[in-house]
Amino acid sequence: MVETSNAIIARIDSLAKERKIILRAILVGSAARNTWLSQDHDLDIFLGVTPDGDLAAALEVARLVAVDYEEKYAEHPYVHAWVDGFDVDLVPCYLVEDASSLKSAVDRTPFHTRYVSRWIAGREDDVLLLKQFMKGIDVYGSELKVGGFSGYLAELLVLHYGSFNGVLQAASAWRPGTRIDLEGKGKKAHDEPLIVVDPVDPNRNVAAALTMDKMLQFVAVSHAFLKEPSSDFFFPMNLLPLSDEEIVAQINVRGTKLILVEFPAPGVVEDILYPQLRKAEESIKALLERNGFLLLRSDVSTYRDRAVMLFEMEVWELSKASRRIGPPVWEAEHIARFLEAHPLPLSGPYIAKGKVVVEELREYTQARDLLAAEIENLSLGKHILPAIRGGYKICVGREMLDIRDDGFRVFLAHYFQARAPLRLTTACCSSSLSGRS
Amino acid sequence: MVETSNAIIARIDSLAKERKIILRAILVGSAARNTWLSQDHDLDIFLGVTPDGDLAAALEVARLVAVDYEEKYAEHPYVHAWVDGFDVDLVPCYLVEDASSLKSAVDRTPFHTRYVSRWIAGREDDVLLLKQFMKGIDVYGSELKVGGFSGYLAELLVLHYGSFNGVLQAASAWRPGTRIDLEGKGKKAHDEPLIVVDPVDPNRNVAAALTMDKMLQFVAVSHAFLKEPSSDFFFPMNLLPLSDEEIVAQINVRGTKLILVEFPAPGVVEDILYPQLRKAEESIKALLERNGFLLLRSDVSTYRDRAVMLFEMEVWELSKASRRIGPPVWEAEHIARFLEAHPLPLSGPYIAKGKVVVEELREYTQARDLLAAEIENLSLGKHILPAIRGGYKICVGREMLDIRDDGFRVFLAHYFQARAPLRLTTACCSSSLSGRS
Numbered sequence: 022m023v024e025t026s027n028a029i030i031a032r033i034d035s036l037a038k039e040r041k042i043i044l045r046a047i048l049v050g051s052a053a054r055n056t057w058l059s060q061d062h063d064l065d066i067f068l069g070v071t072p073d074g075d076l077a078a079a080l081e082v083a084r085l086v087a088v089d090y091e092e093k094y095a096e097h098p099y100v101h102a103w104v105d106g107f108d109v110d111l112v113p114c115y116l117v118e119d120a121s122s123l124k125s126a127v128d129r130t131p132f133h134t135r136y137v138s139r140w141i142a143g144r145e146d147d148v149l150l151l152k153q154f155m156k157g158i159d160v161y162g163s164e165l166k167v168g169g170f171s172g173y174l175a176e177l178l179v180l181h182y183g184s185f186n187g188v189l190q191a192a193s194a195w196r197p198g199t200r201i202d203l204e205g206k207g208k209k210a211h212d213e214p215l216i217v218v219d220p221v222d223p224n225r226n227v228a229a230a231l232t233m234d235k236m237l238q239f240v241a242v243s244h245a246f247l248k249e250p251s252s253d254f255f256f257p258m259n260l261l262p263l264s265d266e267e268i269v270a271q272i273n274v275r276g277t278k279l280i281l282v283e284f285p286a287p288g289v290v291e292d293i294l295y296p297q298l299r300k301a302e303e304s305i306k307a308l309l310e311r312n313g314f315l316l317l318r319s320d321v322s323t324y325r326d327r328a329v330m331l332f333e334m335e336v337w338e339l340s341k342a343s344r345r346i347g348p349p350v351w352e353a354e355h356i357a358r359f360l361e362a363h364p365l366p367l368s369g370p371y372i373a374k375g376k377v378v379v380e381e382l383r384e385y386t387q388a389r390d391l392l393a394a395e396i397e398n399l400s401l402g403k404h405i406l407p408a409i410r411g412g413y414k415i416c417v418g419r420e421m422l423d424i425r426d427d428g429f430r431v432f433l434a435h436y437f438q439a440r441a442p443l444r445l446t447t448a449c450c451s452s453s454l455s456g457r458s
Numbered sequence: 459m460v461e462t463s464n465a466i467i468a469r470i471d472s473l474a475k476e477r478k479i480i481l482r483a484i485l486v487g488s489a490a491r492n493t494w495l496s497q498d499h500d501l502d503i504f505l506g507v508t509p510d511g512d513l514a515a516a517l518e519v520a521r522l523v524a525v526d527y528e529e530k531y532a533e534h535p536y537v538h539a540w541v542d543g544f545d546v547d548l549v550p551c552y553l554v555e556d557a558s559s560l561k562s563a564v565d566r567t568p569f570h571t572r573y574v575s576r577w578i579a580g581r582e583d584d585v586l587l588l589k590q591f592m593k594g595i596d597v598y599g600s601e602l603k604v605g606g607f608s609g610y611l612a613e614l615l616v617l618h619y620g621s622f623n624g625v626l627q628a629a630s631a632w633r634p635g636t637r638i639d640l641e642g643k644g645k646k647a648h649d650e651p652l653i654v655v656d657p658v659d660p661n662r663n664v665a666a667a668l669t670m671d672k673m674l675q676f677v678a679v680s681h682a683f684l685k686e687p688s689s690d691f692f693f694p695m696n697l698l699p700l701s702d703e704e705i706v707a708q709i710n711v712r713g714t715k716l717i718l719v720e721f722p723a724p725g726v727v728e729d730i731l732y733p734q735l736r737k738a739e740e741s742i743k744a745l746l747e748r749n750g751f752l753l754l755r756s757d758v759s760t761y762r763d764r765a766v767m768l769f770e771m772e773v774w775e776l777s778k779a780s781r782r783i784g785p786p787v788w789e790a791e792h793i794a795r796f797l798e799a800h801p802l803p804l805s806g807p808y809i810a811k812g813k814v815v816v817e818e819l820r821e822y823t824q825a826r827d828l829l830a831a832e833i834e835n836l837s838l839g840k841h842i843l844p845a846i847r848g849g850y851k852i853c854v855g856r857e858m859l860d861i862r863d864d865g866f867r868v869f870l871a872h873y874f875q876a877r878a879p880l881r882l883t884t885a886c887c888s889s890s891l892s893g894r895s
Contacts, residue, residue: 237787275779334777340715340770440805443797
């Protein structure tokens with residue numbers, strides 16, 4: 022890893038010199054702080070230009086570092102390259118004097134690296150343990166798809182609480198609204214469930230991307246681990262793609278109606294795609310529940326170039342007859358209009374609980390039909406709606422078997438298991454989906 | 459009618475004389491006040507004894523009035539006889555000096571007769587109209603089965619508002635909590651929806667048995683009648699028993715699941731039976747809804763010697779998998795106990811909305827199975843429970859066709875129509891169940 026990053030930095034330096042660009046290549050992230058996990062193959066190298074410099078020129082250099090690369094886009098464009106088996110992010114940034122004069126969000130990263138490097142000596146192993154623990158219990162990663170802890174956040178927690186154990190002990194007692202301020206400089210109020218004031222930028226909450234569920238999962242599992250420690254927390258079994266038989270067995274034992282919406286994934290990065298997928302998921306849930314159907318659970322995922330939203334129904338069929346509740350008895354004008362709007366009720370009008378009621382036919386008695394009829398009218402998110410309009414498929418129950426992709430079937434395995442290791446010993450043996458690593 | 463009642467009274471007098479019992483036969487009720495409806499064939503004759511007299515002796519006399527009779531029981535025993543095509547209630551009572559020294563509820567009746575007779579002259583037709591109107595819109599009758607207006611209450615309303623039209627105009631603006639006090643003597647607070655202070659017993663609410671729904675039905679229909687009067691309000695079409703084809707058509711068009719509980723009606727009067735049937739109906743509704751099933755509507759009825767409770771389901775089937783919500787994340791002790799109680803969940807444990815959740819199998823996925831398993835454990839009412847235990851049947855959907863009784867099939871016709879004449883013109887033509895009178 023050191024050799025690879027040194028070689029890349031040397032290549033950037035020489036490319037810049039050739040082009041007469043003032044540019045400094047900096048290794049940032051966990052590799053720079055000796056806090057990277059052995060299975061990690063990520064390198065983050067920033068291409069810093071002066072505040073009046075040219076990011077485009079830096080990007081041009083980044084494109085020449087490796088043959089094998091693609092261009093990506095976050096706040097600015099950057100290059101994702103493959104070098105010697107490593108995933109290398111080559112990110113143009115401005116080198117500002119101090120964190121208060123940032124020109125772009127990525128400019129902050131070198132300050133993070135500097136802050137952590139200054140204090141982390143002797144506690145690198147605690148950081149590694151904590152990161153691996155978070156990975157094992159599925160709360161690691163601040164990308165919006167996960168909504169968990171970033172590496173920098175894990176490092177700050179170790180700095181603050183002194184050790185891996187110290188972090189877990191403190192976290193077991195966290196409540197939503199917990200606030201941590203290492204330098205005591207934070208003034209701004211935040212309403213996220215966990216607030217960790219950024220030591221290099223006191224207005225920023227390092228834990229802003231952490232969701233309530235992931236935070237509380239960390240709380241509960243920290244408690245479980247301290248009570249009964251086990252290496253299984255760090256290395257949970259990997260789940261394999263489900264076979265046709267396993268999917269059918271799950272469908273049968275659960276006795277729910279699984280409704281899957283499958284469509285081409287819009288070509289945007291996950292941090293843009295996932296919030297939109299979650300938004301579309303919420304819109305569809307609201308549609309179903311507003312119409313009387315009941316959800317057990319739902320989830321979204323992507324695999325290769327496809328996106329899926331899965332809705333598991335506790336109630337998927339309703340009677341044709343339904344009640345339409347009208348105005349109170351004493352609102353004569355409203356009643357007249359209500360009765361005009363429902364001239365041929367199935368039953369009624371009658372009075373119930375002080376209101377005029379009619380019974381009439383429901384438009385959709387099946388959740389699937391309602392979804393198919395209304396999905397394109399929902400608020401789905403900027404990139405999702407055109408993707409859906411471009412062509413989607415609704416699969417119900419066994420119709421999912423047509424999707425043979427391993428990524429999809431691993432998603433299903435996780436969905437059906439849905440297990441946080443709160444009591445691993447029992448949990449491990451109980452499932453028909455026991456993992457095979 | 460006059461001849462029949464005179465003949466009966468003469469027979470009572472002579473029977474009493476033979477037995478040397480001091481006893482006065484009194485015609486009470488609408489027949490005594492010239493406010494009886496032409497289709498009524500009811501006579502109420504009270505057998506009054508002095509306050510220190512013997513009700514049992516009066517009952518003995520009542521038993522000898524007609525060959526064709528049965529004994530019934532309200533607060534005290536009485537005789538229901540059939541004479542010349544009339545239904546005659548022969549009710550022993552005490553003749554007390556004034557209404558404040560009643561010995562039994564029935565002793566009040568002669569005072570009512572006296573009060574109304576004194577003031578009603580010239581307004582008998584208004585009373586007749588009002589009673590027939592109430593009958594036509596199904597709010598007449600203070601028996602608990604109906605929960606409507608008593609004849610005495612209708613008379614008092616005419617006395618208070620002056621005329622049939624006066625009553626309807628006032629009633630159109632009634633709100634729950636409306637209070638009427640003809641003599642201005644009422645002091646006691648009542649919490650029924652309509653309060654009409656009894657002029658002969660100021661602590662009593664004459665409208666105590668009127669339910670909110672029947673009161674508001676009267677309000678709404680009074681308004682509709684005044685806007686567009688029609689004789690149809692007084693004489694709605696009678697509904698005929700439904701044929702097999704009509705029942706099947708209803709089942710199909712409604713697309714609900716109709717669950718019928720059928721059992722021998724306990725041998726008690728309707729005023730005891732109906733409150734218990736309503737209680738049992740509520741208990742069963744609560745059971746179904748507590749377990750996630752959804753009701754469209756329900757009703758109870760009796761025919762011949764049978765009782766039925768009908769539950770019409772909007773949701774009658776649920777998934778096998780269901781969520782079990784556990785304690786909040788920070789209640790470590792409770793979580794441990796929760797997880798012990800659910801050692802082999804289908805999915806989970808996972809964290810959702812700050813709580814530990816597991817998914818496990820539901821015991822009953824069909825409303826019918828739940829009902830069959832739990833009905834005998836419910837709070838059904840004193841006489842209903844033994845009747846159910848003695849043998850009941852659950853019929854779902856077309857299984858109801860096995861019940862050939864006309865009374866049951868008229869009940870079904872009313873149930874499916876469920877129509878208050880809020881706008882009769884339209885309502886009449888809209889139903890596949892249009893009545894044939």
